[in-house]
Structures are given as C-alpha cells and as structure tokens.
Amino acid sequence: MKPKDENKVREIHRATLALVKEKGLAGITIEQIAKQAGLATGTVYIYFTNKDELINSLFAICRKASAEVYFKNYDPRAPFKEGFRTVWMNLLQYRMERFEEAVFIEQCYHSPFINAGNRDISNQLLKPLFSLIERGKNEQLIKPVDTLLLLAYIIGAMSEIVRLTHYQGRKLSNKEVEAVFGLCWDGLRT
Amino acid sequence: MKPKDENKVREIHRATLALVKEKGLAGITIEQIAKQAGLATGTVYIYFTNKDELINSLFAICRKASAEVYFKNYDPRAPFKEGFRTVWMNLLQYRMERFEEAVFIEQCYHSPFINAGNRDISNQLLKPLFSLIERGKNEQLIKPVDTLLLLAYIIGAMSEIVRLTHYQGRKLSNKEVEAVFGLCWDGLRT
Amino acid sequence: MKPKDENKVREIHRATLALVKEKGLAGITIEQIAKQAGLATGTVYIYFTNKDELINSLFAICRKASAEVYFKNYDPRAPFKEGFRTVWMNLLQYRMERFEEAVFIEQCYHSPFINAGNRDISNQLLKPLFSLIERGKNEQLIKPVDTLLLLAYIIGAMSEIVRLTHYQGRKLSNKEVEAVFGLCWDGLRT
Amino acid sequence: MKPKDENKVREIHRATLALVKEKGLAGITIEQIAKQAGLATGTVYIYFTNKDELINSLFAICRKASAEVYFKNYDPRAPFKEGFRTVWMNLLQYRMERFEEAVFIEQCYHSPFINAGNRDISNQLLKPLFSLIERGKNEQLIKPVDTLLLLAYIIGAMSEIVRLTHYQGRKLSNKEVEAVFGLCWDGLRT
DNA sequence: GATGAATGAGTCTTCATTCAT
DNA sequence: GATGAATGAAGACTCATTCAT
Numbered sequence: 001m002k003p004k005d006e007n008k009v010r011e012i013h014r015a016t017l018a019l020v021k022e023k024g025l026a027g028i029t030i031e032q033i034a035k036q037a038g039l040a041t042g043t044v045y046i047y048f049t050n051k052d053e054l055i056n057s058l059f060a061i062c063r064k065a066s067a068e069v070y071f072k073n074y075d076p077r078a079p080f081k082e083g084f085r086t087v088w089m090n091l092l093q094y095r096m097e098r099f100e101e102a103v104f105i106e107q108c109y110h111s112p113f114i115n116a117g118n119r120d121i122s123n124q125l126l127k128p129l130f131s132l133i134e135r136g137k138n139e140q141l142i143k144p145v146d147t148l149l150l151l152a153y154i155i156g157a158m159s160e161i162v163r164l165t166h167y168q169g170r171k172l173s174n175k176e177v178e179a180v181f182g183l184c185w186d187g188l189r190t
Numbered sequence: 191m192k193p194k195d196e197n198k199v200r201e202i203h204r205a206t207l208a209l210v211k212e213k214g215l216a217g218i219t220i221e222q223i224a225k226q227a228g229l230a231t232g233t234v235y236i237y238f239t240n241k242d243e244l245i246n247s248l249f250a251i252c253r254k255a256s257a258e259v260y261f262k263n264y265d266p267r268a269p270f271k272e273g274f275r276t277v278w279m280n281l282l283q284y285r286m287e288r289f290e291e292a293v294f295i296e297q298c299y300h301s302p303f304i305n306a307g308n309r310d311i312s313n314q315l316l317k318p319l320f321s322l323i324e325r326g327k328n329e330q331l332i333k334p335v336d337t338l339l340l341l342a343y344i345i346g347a348m349s350e351i352v353r354l355t356h357y358q359g360r361k362l363s364n365k366e367v368e369a370v371f372g373l374c375w376d377g378l379r380t
Numbered sequence: 381m382k383p384k385d386e387n388k389v390r391e392i393h394r395a396t397l398a399l400v401k402e403k404g405l406a407g408i409t410i411e412q413i414a415k416q417a418g419l420a421t422g423t424v425y426i427y428f429t430n431k432d433e434l435i436n437s438l439f440a441i442c443r444k445a446s447a448e449v450y451f452k453n454y455d456p457r458a459p460f461k462e463g464f465r466t467v468w469m470n471l472l473q474y475r476m477e478r479f480e481e482a483v484f485i486e487q488c489y490h491s492p493f494i495n496a497g498n499r500d501i502s503n504q505l506l507k508p509l510f511s512l513i514e515r516g517k518n519e520q521l522i523k524p525v526d527t528l529l530l531l532a533y534i535i536g537a538m539s540e541i542v543r544l545t546h547y548q549g550r551k552l553s554n555k556e557v558e559a560v561f562g563l564c565w566d567g568l569r570t
Numbered sequence: 571m572k573p574k575d576e577n578k579v580r581e582i583h584r585a586t587l588a589l590v591k592e593k594g595l596a597g598i599t600i601e602q603i604a605k606q607a608g609l610a611t612g613t614v615y616i617y618f619t620n621k622d623e624l625i626n627s628l629f630a631i632c633r634k635a636s637a638e639v640y641f642k643n644y645d646p647r648a649p650f651k652e653g654f655r656t657v658w659m660n661l662l663q664y665r666m667e668r669f670e671e672a673v674f675i676e677q678c679y680h681s682p683f684i685n686a687g688n689r690d691i692s693n694q695l696l697k698p699l700f701s702l703i704e705r706g707k708n709e710q711l712i713k714p715v716d717t718l719l720l721l722a723y724i725i726g727a728m729s730e731i732v733r734l735t736h737y738q739g740r741k742l743s744n745k746e747v748e749a750v751f752g753l754c755w756d757g758l759r760t
Numbered sequence: 761g762a763t764g765a766a767t768g769a770g771t772c773t774t775c776a777t778t779c780a781t
Numbered sequence: 782g783a784t785g786a787a788t789g790a791a792g793a794c795t796c797a798t799t800c801a802t
Contacts, residue, residue, distance in 0.1 A: 004785090008786095020300065022300070023301070023302050024297070024299075024300040024302065025216040026214070026215040026301050027301060027302035029772080030772060031770095031772090039788090041773085042773085042774080042775080042790095043786080046785095046787075050772075050773075051772070051773090106296060107214070110210065110213070110293055111213070111214035111216050111217060112213045112214060112216065112217035143369070143373065145370070148354055149366065149370060150373070152350040152353070152354040153347045153351060153370070154347075155350055156347040156353075157346045157347040157377075160343070160345055160347075161343060161346060164338055176335075179333070179335045179339070180335070180339060182333070183340070183377040184343075185377075186376050186377045187347075187372075187375075187376045188373065219796060219797080220796075220797060220798085221796075229762080230764055231797090232764065232765095232798090232799080233762055233763070235797090235798070240797075241796095241798090384765070388765095400680065401680060403682050404680040405594065405595070406594070406595040406677075406681050406682065407681060407682035410792075411791095411792075411793090420766060421767085421794085422766070422768065422794085422795075423766055423767070423768095425794065426764095426765065431792095431793070431794090487594070487677065487680060490590065490591060490592070490673055491593070491594035491596050491597060492593045492594060492596065492597035523753065525746075525752075526746065528738075529749070532730040532734040533731060533754075536726040536727040536733075537723045537726040537727040537730075539730065540722040540723070541722045541723060541726060544718055544719065544722040548718075556716065559713070559715045560715070560723070563723050564757060566756050566757045566759075567727075567752075567754060567756045567757030567758075568753065568757075575782085599775055599776080600777085604785095609783080610783060611775095611777090611785065611786095612777090612778080612779085612784055612785065615776090615777070616782065620777075621776065621777090
C-alpha cells in the first residue's frame, strides 16, 4: 500500500505557481500542471477534487505562508522604527523570493475561482501589520492617516518595485534597498 | 476588418472591461462579451478577427488613453512640485474613475493573450512621466534614486490605494487625497 | 439567422433510441449520439443542457407518446370485450413498432439518469388503462383482482412476447396475435 | 486468475447486484463495487481479469442458479397441473427473493458487456421449462400455441407482477398469489 | 452587416486497469 | 494476496470560430 503522498500536493502547487506566472490563470490547464509536476492528469484529482479546489487551496496557503514570515526577528521591545524596518525587510525579501506567489494572488482576485470565504480569511492575515502601524501612530512617529491607506501605500509601492526589478531581471542592490526603504519611511513619518 | 460602426467597437471594449473586472480574464467568453454588449456572438467577429486581437486592441487603447490624460492642465513653466501635483492628481483621478482598466491591464500582464510587441509599446508611454521625474531630480527636489524605481514607488502606492478604496466601496475624501499625496511627496522629496 | 431546428431534437432522440437498443444505456456516449444523428458533438448541447436532460426528456416523451395511442379507435359505447380488444391491439402494435422505446424505458428504470419527478408523472399515464380494467370488473367480466396486478399481468405478458418475437427476428402472424389475445383474455375473464 | 477465497467472489457478485439494482449498469464503477464489498479496488482484479468478465460471470451464475431451483419438489409423476403449479410457485418465489438478479439480467441484455456466447448458453437453461409446457400441450391441458410464446406469456406476466409489488414495497398475500396463478393458468388451459 | 446555430478541437473529469508497497 | 495510489485513455462539456440565413 502506498499512502497519499503529501509531497505531491506541494509539487502540484509549485507547478501551478510556475505556470500562472508564465501564462496567467487564463492560460493553464490541469494537464499542463500535471505534466509540470511530473504526474499523470488523473493523479491531480487524487489530491484535489477539482481545479477550483486546487486554486483555492493554493490561494489560502500563499496567503497564510506569507503572514507567518513577516514578523521573523521582530522584537516588540525594540524602538518602533527598528521593528518596522525588520518587518519591511522581511516583506521585501519574501516578495522578491516568492514573486510567483504575488502574481498568483493578484490573478486570483477577479477570477471565477476564488470563493468569497477565502477572500475574507485572507484579509485577517493583515492584522499584525495593522497593529504595527497603529503602534507607530500611537508613538506619533507615523502620520495620522487611516491605517489601511498607510498599509496600501507601503505594500503597493513595494509590490510594484519588486515587479519592476523582476521584469528587469535583476535584484535590488543593498544601496537601492536602503533607498527604497528611505522613500517609504520618509513618506510615513511625521 | 474594421468597418463603419466604431460605436460597436467601443461597446465591445466596454463589455470586456466590465466582465474582466467581474470574473477575470480566465472567466470570460466571447459569447458573454457579445451578450453584455447587446450583440450576437458572430457580430464580434466582424469587428475583431479573433479574441486575441480583441484583448490586445483593448490593452493598447487602455494604455494609450491613460497616457493622454496624465498631462492635462500640466504647465511646464510652473514650479516642479505644482506640476508633479497636477500629474499625480490626474493619475489618481483617472485610476479611480477607470478602475476596470487597471484590473484589465493587470490581468493581461501574465496572460497568453498579450503579445510582446504590445508590451514594449506600452512601456514607451511611461516616457513623459519618466522625464517629469528626471526634471525633479535635476532640480534636486527629488531623491537621487533610479527613476524607474521612483515611478514604481509612485504608481504602486497609488494603485494599491485605489484598489483598497474600490473594494471598500468608497471614494477618498479631499482630505485623504491630500494626505496620500503627502505620503508620496514626502517619500520622494530630498 | 438560423432558428433552432426542432427537427434536430427529434433526430437526437431517434439516434439515442437506436443506440440504447444496440448497446444499452451503459454503452452510449454523446459523441455516438451526435454522429448517429449526423451532428457535431457540440450541437447536441444546443438542444439539451446535458446528457441527463437528454435522457430524461426522451423518457418523458416515450411515456407520453405511447399513452396517446392506446385509445385510438376505442369506442366507450361498444361492449367491454370489444373495447378492451381494441386497446390491447393498439398496445401490441405500438410495442412491436416501437420496440426501441420499450428497451429504453426499461433501461431507464434503475439508472442514475431518471429523476424521481419523471417517474411519477409517467405512472399517471396508466390511468386510462386503469379505468378500463375497472370497468371490466364492474361489469363482472374481469376477475375481481387488484387492478394494478391485472395491468401488470397484461403488460408484462405482452412485453415479453414482443421481446421474444423481436429477437427471433419475426412478426406474429394474425393467428398468433389472436392466440396471444386469447391467453390474455382467458386469464382475465371471470 | 481465480485463487482460493471463493468467498470474495461471492461478495463482489453480491455487491454488484445491489449496485446495479440501485443505479443500473450504466452507473456503477469497479471502485464502488469494491467499496460495497469491503475490498480495495485492486483486489477485484485478483478475482476477475476485468469488468467484462465480472459482469459476464455474474450473468452466467444468475442464469444457472435460477434454473436449478425451478424444479425443486417437482414430481414428474404427479398430474400436470400440480407439477406446473409447483414450478410456477418456485419461479415466483425465486424472483421475489432475488429481485436484484432479475434487474441485473434485464440490464445486461442490451449492454456492451454480455458476449454472444453467454446469451445462447443462458437460453438453453429454459429447456426444462420448455419440456414442461410441451407435456401440458401433449396432455391437451394447455392451449396449442407456440411453446416459446407460452413461456414468454408466463414469465413476462410474472416478472411484471414481481416488479410491481417490489416497487410498491410489499409482498403478495397468499390469496393474491393464488389469484395471480389463476390468471396465468386460466390463460393457458384449454 | 447582423444573427445565432453549428462545428469540433480542447478542457475538465472519471474510471478501468496497473503497480509499487 | 491485499492495498489504494498512479496512470492515461475516454467521455462529458465548453467555447472560439465559422457559416448559412
């Protein structure tokens, strides 16, 4: 007896991310995913009841995984700016390393695949970031602007920069990272 | 292949934008587009040779249209900050009013529809913005950071904020618009 | 503009009956049905939303069509035996001519296709036959046995005889028809 | 291909009969059969080379089994009517108890599974019944009608009555059994 | 030009069968 | 022998595109 191979779930997810980045959600088929993952078409259906569930589960995983990394090395007793910087750097690194996931998430919004429940859950993952910004505002280090707007500002700028460099086929130098952080921080601070 | 009724072309484009926003590129069919535009399926093929061309032409139009609006009321003799502010406001207004186009463009980027040529052309439309930022850098009002990074910073932040408010089902108040401009400008300025 | 061709519905039904007789419900595919009807696969889906509906509609039609023929030339003022004979002959003729329909109906019972509603409706079609037998019982010409049992007796015997001759590749002679009617009538009469 | 555990073969057959009655031949899969029999999918293939053979073997068994029971308690020296009555009652009892088998046989007849050989063999099982009726005709107790027609009459009527009561969810009372036998016998007798 | 029915290649999904454990 | 995951051919269904009206 061969037990269900939890590894295969990961292989399928990985293959899906790669293909969505390349062709978009509109352009992928189960057969392609299977081939990319080194499996037969039917095998995909052992691990997922259908394409919908495959996409939704991947969506949920991507959302959750990112949230778990954001606060790595974050020390709540350190001064705000230092803590913010840590989290910001984590975010940047994660997004650069996992660009495919960002593309996938983006394509999922406005897709017939993602069900409403999944969307809501994923927003809750922003909460820790939300609290962080609130702290900065309480300490009067951050402008007294609606926190969600501030988060959109931070994440939007970062996403676009990651996207740009990705398509330029390069990485940000350390100097550039500092410069970009400077843009972001100067925008936020009082 | 493009006879008289230029009106129908616009109807089809409009229908496509609405549907892509609702269901994503992955979820739309020619039949749906035709119905939404109040036409028969076959009629779409009188105005577009195929789906590919329909999407590509819409992509090109969206790109161009936006570029044309950016510099409305821009006076090159006015001080830099004033000019930048004018362009920034134009950008913001355009994106809020035509959110569907932003979604469409975004979905197109990783899709099997958009051909390489179209992608390159569209980037050239950024040139005026590019020059504007360069001017700010020359006048030492803007940080000496790679201009493309600065553009990504400006546009990324703005896009995300527009998206956020769109999904919140609201508009930015005048005060919020000023606050957001403040974030952006404080980030950029020396 | 080419309007939906009601003829095609009939073609598809006809093709389905032929194939079910040949291969059973278990052995038919939409592609086969389409080919047999001289259509493309997709065309079948213009007239039926799915295989299920195709089978169910055919089931309903077969049931209804038969009921309409049973009482042809039946004169309620004629003596009972004469009227019964007329109906019995109609039944026999119909079943011999439309053997395929009988096979189809038979296969449909115990199939995943037929939905409960359809089953119930079809039973109501037996009502006229039911009344006829009741009349015979009232006139004390027919044995005082549960009417449904009598109907099952009549129809079961007839069905099997039709089936037998069909597979023998022959028709009943006039003499045989009379003989079989004799079996049936002698069983029923008081 | 048929090793020890004859028990499992029976379990698989039993499971198949139950499922065919419920869903028809068109609706069953090997996986369902295995699950119903409490086995793994692969195990079925230890006892049967393929689905075809599974169905055919079950078909053959059902046919044979029934034939063996028909003449239980039949005394060839008893008067014809008594002997016929014994056989008729055996047939009735068997069909009521094993309704599933009747459904299965019926579904098999127009199916891509049953091979021609199996069909012919099964008809030979009717021979004892055939001889019985011939005896009745020789003794001039039974109408001089083609024997196969008489058999179809007897079995068809009985099948339909069993089916009717089965779907009514009830059994025939002793009185009803006598009444139905009366119908049949009065039809046959001279 | 406009229509929408017709087409059939291409998807998703199922399922008989195989095979590693 | 038993298991159930893996396979891939085949079936249901969709949809871009064509074409008769």
